[in-house]
Amino acid sequence: MDPARGDASQAIVGQSRQICEIRRFVQKAAQSRIPVLLLGESGTGKEVVARAIYRSNPLGRFVPIDCGALVGTLMESELFGHVKGAFTGAVAAKTGLIELADGGTAFFDEIGDLKLELQVKLLRLLQEREFRPVGALAYKKIEIRVIAATHRDLEREVALGNFRQDLYYRLKVFTIRLPRLADRPDDIPLLADHFLRAHDPALRLTPAVREALLSYHWPGNVRELQNCIERMVALRSSTLLQAADLPSALHYHLAAQTPTEVPASSPASDHDLPDFCRRPPSSFPLLKETEKHAIMEALERTGGDRARAAQLLGIGRTTLYRKLKEYRIQP
Numbered sequence: 171m172d173p174a175r176g177d178a179s180q181a182i183v184g185q186s187r188q189i190c191e192i193r194r195f196v197q198k199a200a201q202s203r204i205p206v207l208l209l210g211e212s213g214t215g216k217e218v219v220a221r222a223i224y225r226s227n228p229l230g231r232f233v234p235i236d237c238g239a240l241v242g243t244l245m246e247s248e249l250f251g252h253v254k255g256a257f258t259g260a261v262a263a264k265t266g267l268i269e270l271a272d273g274g275t276a277f278f279d280e281i282g283d284l285k286l287e288l289q290v291k292l293l294r295l296l297q298e299r300e301f302r303p304v305g306a307l308a309y310k311k312i313e314i315r316v317i318a319a320t321h322r323d324l325e326r327e328v329a330l331g332n333f334r335q336d337l338y339y340r341l342k343v344f345t346i347r348l349p350r351l352a353d354r355p356d357d358i359p360l361l362a363d364h365f366l367r368a369h370d371p372a373l374r375l376t377p378a379v380r381e382a383l384l385s386y387h388w389p390g391n392v393r394e395l396q397n398c399i400e401r402m403v404a405l406r407s408s409t410l411l412q413a414a415d416l417p418s419a420l421h422y423h424l425a426a427q428t429p430t431e432v433p434a435s436s437p438a439s440d441h442d443l444p445d446f447c448r449r450p451p452s453s454f455p456l457l458k459e460t461e462k463h464a465i466m467e468a469l470e471r472t473g474g475d476r477a478r479a480a481q482l483l484g485i486g487r488t489t490l491y492r493k494l495k496e497y498r499i500q501p
């Protein structure tokens with residue numbers, strides 16, 4: 171390997187079987203220019219993997235394109251640029267994101283949100299390697315590597331008519347699925363230490379905190395773990411982070427466990443469990459309270475996006491709407 175490039179998968183922290191496999195995929199993907207599709211729940215590391223693929227063979231630029239933000243009358247021009255006078259207000263020619271990525275990598279983030287009008291143009295780009303700026307007569311040739319990512323089930327989106335089947339087939343040839351964090355618990359301590367070290371190498375977690383992190387289900391995946399560590403770092407009273415510093419979602423989780431499920435505590439770790447973990451079962455939070463809390467957390471984490479919040483919670487959208495009403499939550 172060219173040492174100047176460094177190890178491409180360096181930034182992908184993890185030692186689980188799944189992550190080792192993903193590192194191998196990253197190396198393979200980097201050797202060819204075929205499109206790559208990254209699938210996985212929110213916060214599983216799709217962008218981390220996209221950047222690692224690019225860094226393995228860093229030709230040209232890495233241009234992230236937020237497909238959800240490509241809306242309205244200017245979306246085509248954002249993506250493909252326009253010529254001077256293409257429309258009222260087009261006083262000068264503009265280079266689109268695609269052209270910025272010429273010779274490099276275009277990362278279509280949340281490809282499942284790309285409007286159908288743009289999907290057909292992206293397909294042409296992939297097949298013919300050409301595009302046409304808004305108002306231009308001629309097509310321009312372009313050489314880009316496309317990496318696309320989505321948290322959506324694209325097959326389902328195809329069935330619903332929201333995503334073009336031909337584009338899906340074109341993209342899915344090289345698919346990498348990012349596993350949920352809860353399905354690779356081996357990575358939890360490594361990631362936690364990685365995020366801690368980013369702040370201060372002297373910071374440590376108590377054994378009880380480690381066990382709490384391991385037993386939680388992480389609906390927001392690595393992003394949630396990262397936020398959790400950052401919050402604990404901000405609230406710490408010493409370099410040893412205690413269970414009392416854990417965010418509320420983990421508190422609820424710990425409290426909802428039966429006493430025998432509370433992290434098997436060695437004498438050294440027992441005392442730093444928060445009080446409520448030692449409360450008698452009668453004062454455990456009501457299921458409804460926990461549910462309401464989980465819904466609020468999911469909405470907070472998805473910036474109020476109900477569809478994604480429902481997905482995080484593993485319930486249908488209609489169920490979420492019903493519960494929002496029931497608990498009088500206004501996202």
Ligand SMILES: Nc1ncnc2c1ncn2[C@@H]1O[C@H](COP(=O)(O)OP(=O)(O)OP(=O)(O)O)[C@@H](O)[C@H]1O
Nearest residue numbers: 181182183211212213214215216217218321392393
């Ligand atoms: N394997 C990993 N190693 C190091 N950091 C990671 C890893 N996976 C995720 N992260 C970190 O977790 C956060 C979320 O990752 P990322 O943005 O890549 O997720 P995503 O799958 O794109 O999520 P979303 O669908 O919500 O956009 C980022 O801050 C990222 O740095």
Ligand SMILES: [Mg+2]
Nearest residue numbers: 216217279319
């Ligand atoms: Mg992302």
